[in-house]
Amino acid sequence: MGTVDPRRRFNPTERAALYLAADGKCIDCGTDLAGGFHADHQEPHSRGGSTDVINGQALCPTCNLRKGAFVSNLRxxxxxxxxxxxxxxxxxxxxxxxxxxxxxxxxxxxxxxxxxxxxxxxxxxxxxxxxxxxxxxxxxxxxxxxxxxxxxxxxxxxxxxxxxxxxxxxxxxxxxxxxxxxxxxxxxxxxxxxxxxxxxxxxxxxxxxxxxxxxxxxxxxxxxxxxxxxxxxxxxxxxxxxxxxxxxxxxxxxxAVADGVCRRIEFHAYDGEARWIDCGVVETAELGANLGEEDVSAALDVVYHPEREWMPVLLRKASEALDEVRREIPDAAGLIVAERQYHARAYAALLKSITGRDPVVVVSDDPEAKAAIDRFRDSRDPWIIAVKMVSEGVDIPRLAVGVYATKTRTPLFFRQVVGRFVRVRPDEEFNARLFIPAVPTLMNHAREIEQELRHQLEADRVQEERARAEAGESANQGTLDFREPLSASEARFDRAILGGQEAGAVKVEAAQAECRKLGIPTQFAMNLLPLLDRMQEATSAGVTAAAGNPRIEEPRHRRERVLRGEIDTIVGKVSYRTGKEKREINAELLRRGFPSRNKASVEQLEQIRNELARWLGM
Known part of the structure; x- marks a missing residue:
């Protein structure tokens, strides 16, 4: 057996290439691939198969699980x-x-x-x-x-x-x-x-x-x-x-994400304006601005208020995201982490007006909360709202969408919330989404997680306990008499964070449009961004050249890598349409005098791509 590739999971670009190579259909049974399709190794990873598109194929979950490949008792x-x-x-x-x-x-x-x-x-x-x-x-x-x-x-x-x-x-x-x-x-x-x-x-x-x-x-x-x-x-x-x-x-x-042990999570940050009166003075702030601690707390108090515009808009966005996932995974669920019991019950009413169904509400002082969580875990109910119930003991693998609506901003608590969405199940594959306020502290936590930095608490345990104690005290209080919330704007999508990459609203909307054009579920929009960036670079280079401006040559190694990816994609299409295995197609290329791809020059790779395109009638 060969050396096992340490990377077990196909990255987003490779998944998109496999999807396109298969024309959006399962290689085995030909059914349309849904959002949870499996990017599978032709030669099993456990037997030395590489995690590369040349060794990959797109399968529906049923066909992949039917293969029955040996799985070790331990990861x-x-x-x-x-x-x-x-x-x-x-x-x-x-x-x-x-x-x-x-x-x-x-x-x-x-x-x-x-x-x-x-x-x-x-x-x-x-x-x-x-x-x-x-x-x-x-x-x-x-x-x-x-x-x-x-x-x-x-x-x-x-x-x-x-x-x-x-x-x-x-x-x-x-x-x-x-x-x-x-x-x-x-x-x-x-x-x-x-x-x-x-x-x-x-x-x-x-x-x-x-x-x-x-x-x-x-x-x-x-x-x-x-x-x-x-x-x-x-x-x-x-x-x-x-x-x-x-x-x-x-x-x-x-x-864990690279190994397929944990699910990838997208952080969708929403900005907005908050206005409140503090000691008779009208204060205004944007969530994404660099505010003092007291102003951040005050701004969150305003936008989390269920009767202001920000939170209802965010809940509608989250509900739409969950509906999209549930079209492919019917029992997928959402979790809202609320600041206070009053908020939780008000959010429940808002969600019912949006979805037509009562969500489950659990709070820490409810003796039936544990039983309610257990029932929700095994049900197909779409939403659960929790106050002080996010801990190591809350394990609901079907959670797919989350709303972070609490003022607690410590790294420990934020990671505990994130941990509720990363568990994987064997018959599905998608990115979870966590909707968060575009508060710099939370954005930094999201970036640290996505950049795979080792978790370091920014405060020692004394500060952590003090923060928790303060949150506990405020959870039982109403708004302070000398601070009166006035208004909050609608929640405005600011950016998405996935795998260390950030994309603003315009880029995300463009990626979603491309998904719809290709027939790919829009939940893969963030995964397509690297491909769209390369397409845009190529288009920009062509426009510049056409305008008579000096064209900046793309580095040769990058051109070679792009060509190899294009060839892999076309080989997959030829394989699917002709019923021939990929190795047969590669052998035919060798018989026609083309060199093996690992030895081919950039010019020879272009000739191979053009020949394959001719076979495909492109």
Whole structure:
């Protein structure tokens, strides 16, 4: 078997080329390709097949899944992390993996292996929330491990179970910590999920240290690397000289997208004008301007108000985006993260007027919120609105469109929201969309995520907790008496961000028009931008030459790359229309005296392209 190409997923330009090469139809069955079509390797990636259009083909999900190619029990990053764990054989091992990458599956697979090998006799899992306690117990059962979600002191070492799942709060102090410590007298593998929560207060960290101090192995998991907080030290992790946590194995969002483990997400930023009265003075501000902290908060208060024009327009745009996705994926869903309960209920009324259906509303102080989320996860309802319910425990893989309508602007919270939309399912492929205010802080967070920068919190844990506390206090208050919102303009589309590339409204509209002309779903508009940019460059160069101005020659290597792409596309069309395999077409070119493409000059590539075009009757 050849060397495996480290890039597993076709990029947007390659996907568009494969779609066009197939004339928008599945190569196998000939049905029209929908927005969730699969860009597939002809020679499987696991067997050394390259991620290149020459080895690619466009298939409908049904035909691709029917192939039944062998899939490893673990993803590549999970296998790599497993190998490093065994190579180092550490007592403490910290894995930082982006939300949706499969941290739970990795941990339970490792736990099962250690149990089978006899290296440990028990498993102890510690999680931040009650919801995750049940989820981990369920997932462990599917992995063949019987874990008891702790509801009583006797559950820590209950007979008939191979271990337990408890929360950080349960083992924070007193008898809970003592019971888990006693249960780990037998050889124990401790899994500490989202361990940054152990720094929520000092007692949680101290209790955790007592509870699992004697575990043979301790695996810490997080999707959010953090900085040291001397007031709430987190046990069993190491820090560098700058106070940043040291990760033993990291798997970031950018890698996960490239591997097809996580879904790509487009950030659609909307600007607008807000007007309010502050202490008798009329204030006016644009969301995208560089404002002070108080002015940003005031402007967001105005535009988030359900009776101003900005939010209803944004909800209509988001609803249209979700409707587009649901035409291809009928159970796709949307999430609105609201600032206050009042907003959530008002947004629900607005959405009902737009869609004709009542959305699900969940708030943190509702005892039925968890059950409502569970029902929504398994339903086909289009929208859910949440207040203080976006956390590591909210897992709804069908989420496709989001609206960020909260004033919380910390990197940690923003990434938690993003993490709700990146999970993939095997029978679909599309870009998720998150609608955000064009506030510079949020725009910067989006750029950092899209540019695959390692997450660094801009404030230490004390600042993070202060921000959360302030948000919690404001969530229960009305507008301050001395600040009166006046008006907000309609939400104006400002730009879209995808893969580090930004495009304004004019370019996005042009890309959507090109999609409609080619018969491609408009949700691929951002994916077509690189192709349109090259077309525009070529057109501009031609116009300049026709005008008698000196023509700037395109670099030869760029011309060669464009020609290879054009040839690959035409070969795909010839293959589809003649029923011949691509290798037969390439062999015919060799018989006619053309050199192989990897050895051809630019001039020879042009001759090959022209010959293929003649075959196609172009």
């Amino acid at each position: 590549l990053w999970q296998e790599s992390a497993m190998n490093k764990f065994y190579a180092v054989n550490p007592r403490d091992f910290l894995v930082a993996a982006t939300p949706g990458a499969g941290k739970t599956r990795f941990a339970l697979t490792l736990a099962k292996r250690l149990l089978t090998e006899g290296a440990v006799q028990r498993i102890a899992v510690v999680v931040p929330t009650d919801a995750l306690r049940q989820q981990w117990a369920d997932a462990a059962g599917q992995a063949g491990i019987s874990l008891m979600p702790v509801g009583d002191f006797a559950d820590y070492a209950k007979p008939g179970y191979q271990g337990c799942v408890a929360t950080y709060a349960q083992v924070a102090r007193g008898k809970g910590a003592d019971m888990l410590r006693h249960a780990t007298r037998n050889a124990t593998f401790a899994i500490l999920d989202e361990i940054h929560h152990a720094g929520d207060n000092r007692s949680w960290g101290d209790g955790l240290k007592t509870a699992v101090e004697h575990a043979i192995y301790r695996l810490a998991l997080t999707g959010t690397p953090w900085r040291a907080d001397p007031t709430s030290p987190i046990p069993f992790v190491n820090y560098d000289n700058n106070g940043t946590v040291q990760v033993d194995y990291g798997y970031e969002y950018g890698e």
